[in-house]
Amino acid sequence: MRMLFRRNAAFGAAHSISSLPNKRIDYRCIVTTCRAVLLPRFGGPEVLELRNDIIVPDLKPNEVLVRTRAVSVNPLDTRMRAGYGKSIFQPLLPLILGRDISGEVAAIGSSVHSLHIGQEVFGALHPTAIRGTYTDYAVLPENELALKPESVSHVEASAIPFAALTAWRALKSTARIAKGQNILVIGGGGAVGFSAIQLAVAAGCHVSTTCGGESIDRILEAGAEQAVDYTSLDIETKIEKQFDAVLDTIGVRETERLGINLLKRGGKYMTLQGEAASLSDSYGLVFGLPAATAILLKKQMQYRYSHGIDYYWTYMRADDEGLAEIRKLMEAGKLKMEVEKILPITEVKQAHEDKDKRRVIGKVVLEFD
Ligand SMILES: NC(=O)c1ccc[n+]([C@@H]2O[C@H](COP(=O)([O-])OP(=O)(O)OC[C@H]3O[C@@H](n4cnc5c(N)ncnc54)[C@H](OP(=O)(O)O)[C@@H]3O)[C@@H](O)[C@H]2O)c1
Incomplete structure (x- = not known):
């Protein structure tokens, strides 16, 4: 018979997991159910359901059970909630939202060797995972987690990986940026753009960006050489350089035109707004x-x-080498993310509403007690 724990009982049990000796244990004899935010149907923030009776699944050999401390709200979470990706996700409802996570290892699968019970970890699930991180106990493959730097809080660690891995994929895997190159980040004030600026600066590139006026100081402090307010009338003439690579996090017609015009011949334009999911949603x-x-x-x-340029749609991908480099930069204080608002997980609807209505522009993080 499955034992059902009340929420507080499950928390108590989870703490006792991390104090157990470092060996594989059947965590299900300790915690069988947990809280999670379910998405039973697509819609506004009101459709989200915080439930106490969600089963903690069996771990596959390569998987890790993480006791969640913080998750951040990504645009993908709010878009998925509203129906983005429904061509894939509709038959899989109800699902659990959330990609980013920071927490502690509660249990490990039989083939996991790099992580141990009790360690503090952070990471991000790939975009198509159906059991997300908005839950007390999340399940991630070993290669989507890394040790959390001690100097970084769970809140900040949860705000970085999905955005930074998206930027990593574009700049490092697609454009293969190199020291001395000129890089333009369109939308440098957002989480992906700000991560991209810091990754490119750390790689020794000269970085220019477009962003909202309020983000300019923060972006220059992070090492960008030029930050131009995107509401200026004459952006193209203000940015005089020719670039080796452009990452366009906004991906609308005007930003695409700007990015393409500012590239050198042989340069690479990458947009985050590929149309595969939206066209599949519309036409199957x-x-x-x-x-x-x-x-x-x-x-x-x-x-x-x-x-004479290369054009790409680029997407976040799980990448353990990328995550390891991101971790190193975080530890060295070279990759940071400001968190604008922290809410308890019980206020997940409020968090989504804040993002939908653009009441909060920066990162929102949900904390677990
Ligand atoms: N393809 C993928 O795998 C992938 C992965 C991650 C994210 N994304 C997408 O990429 C986009 C950015 O994600 P994010 O996490 O960085 O979002 P975010 O943190 O919400 O940032 C969006 C930023 O865009 C800025 N912005 C809006 N219009 C702009 C313009 N015309 N020019 C320059 N900046 C502009 C806003 O700046 P102000 O506040 O200053 O107005 C805002 O800070 C989202 O649409 C997201 O869905 C795609």
């Missing part, structure tokens, strides 16, 4: 994915012919 996977591929190929050919 069978028609949407081929349509997206056709649009991408057309743009790639068009820009290669007209400007």
Whole structure:
């Protein structure tokens, strides 16, 4: 018979997990159910349900059970809640939202060797995971976690990995940026843009950015050489350089035009707003994915012919080497993220509403007691 714990009993049990000797244990004899924020259907923040009776699943050999301390709210969370990706997620409802996490290892699968029970870890789930991190006990593959630097709080650690891995994928894996190159980040005030600036600065690049006026000081302090308010009328003439790579986190027509025009021949333009998911949502996977591929190929050919540049849709991917480098930069104080608002997980609806209505521009983090 499955034992059901009341919420507080489960918390007490979780603490006792971390004080147990460092060996694989059947954590399910200690905690079988936990709290989680469920998404039973797509809609506004009101559809989110905080439940106490969510089963903690069996761990696969490569998986880690993390006792959550903090999760951050990413645009993907609010977009998924509203129906983005429904072509994939609709049949899988109810699902648990959340990508980013910081917490403690509560249990490990049989083939996990790099992490031990009780260690403080942080990381991010890949974009298509259906059991997300808005839960007392989250399950992540070993390669999507790293040890949390001691100097960084759970709150800040939870605000970094998804955004930084997205920036890493674009700059390091796609553009292969190198020391001395000129990089433009469009949308440098946001979490991905700000991470990208810091990654490029750490790689020895010269970084320019467009951002909201309020972000300019923070961005220059992080090492960007130029920060231009995106509401200026003449952005293109203010940014005089030609760039080796442009990361466009906004990805609308005007920012695409700006980024493409400011690239050198042979440069790389990367947008985070690829159309594969939105077209699949509108037309179904069978028609949407081929349509997206056709649009991408057309743009790639068009820009290669007209400007001599490479055009990419870039996406967050799990990357253990990237996460290890991100961790090192965090530890060295070279990769930081300001958190604008911290709320308890019980106020998850409020957090989503704050982001939807743009009442809070910076990062919102949900804490677990
Ligand atoms: N493809 C992927 O795998 C992937 C992964 C992560 C994120 N994303 C997407 O990338 C986008 C950014 O994510 P995020 O986490 O960085 O979001 P975020 O933290 O909410 O940042 C968005 C920022 O964009 C700025 N902005 C808005 N319009 C702008 C413009 N025309 N020019 C320059 N800056 C502008 C805003 O600055 P102000 O506040 O100053 O107005 C805001 O700070 C989101 O749309 C997200 O869904 C995609």
